[in-house]
Amino acid sequence: MPVNLQSALIVDDHPLFCDALALTLRAVAGLQKIDTADRLEQALERLDQALPDVVVLDLNLPDVQGLEGLIRIRALGVPVIVVSSLTDDRVVGAVLQAGASGFVPKHAKRDAFRAAFDALREGRVYLPEGFVPQAEGTSGNSPRDLALERLGLLTRQQAKILELICAGLLNKQIAHELAIAETTVKAHVTAIMRKLGVQSRTQAVLVANEASFANLMPENR
Template structure:
């Protein structure tokens, strides 16, 4: 029996994804999350999850940061990114950060179902109209390298990194996460070492590189 998690903060689109998943995986168990924190908690509680349908923009995740966190903390779970950011270069970056495929938010229910079945069968899926273009784009060495470095972080270290990116001081991070300030300092030291950065500014620049602009519109 397959286990799927739909992580999207838009109830209507979440319902559409659930409908497509239910029709194509009738014996599957489907979970839902409306923000990144809930998605990560659910994955921690359900280690046998097979597939996550992940929106790139929802509370706690802007751009590729949620994908990076999920892949780093749960590398055994397949991820299908679902987003309105359907430019070929963005999709190439999504693949470089470990996603098994990409579903545009303009995809039909049949395409969503096809993507889900393909990835559950250990395959991949890309929009047919863009597949050739995406395949012709070289992998981005910077993205690939960053994905490897982010994968070294523990779940708590990633939380600390995200708060560093918001400009919070150690004491503020300690209060937010309900941990000791000395524990935050230890996490920050480990984060700098694993990411190969020297200070908060450099760590924030790495996080900023994961953000995406507004989706292109015709």
């Protein structure tokens, strides 16, 4: 579906890269309004206030594990173009499987950014030069693909609670961290396990770990 692009949110924790990317996007994509955030939580707060036409997301953020940032932003319904130095085909494939509208390597030239935004405007997914997708018939059925699909069902609050579960926090500690009732946490945990198709917190953590970078890289598969 064609997209009208006037505004963008860049999510990256390197200020100089953010500034350079903003200049590039104004020049090659004609964006009028560009905002920045250096953390996922800061980005989500800004997205709560107003959705831009597109989010340009770095995968490596201080408060993000694996594809969590992409999954949580995509759940809000805004297109996401990932710009990352992690260019292994397995990472790119997982990013696209998780719903990104395109992937541009950080070292790419301006023409790649122009092509990515042209593709987004035309309703196409942008694939980086040299990307080799999985062999036909292998995608969609792996544990990683199923994990990405299920994680995408979580609400923002549920995703945050799962993140804290993965960090080893108990329900009481999660309630304190998020300033909510412990009964509310228990209700969310039940919903999380239902959406992930698991029976325990340990299994939920295993599903979340399938979306980690360690499980995306070829030497670990």
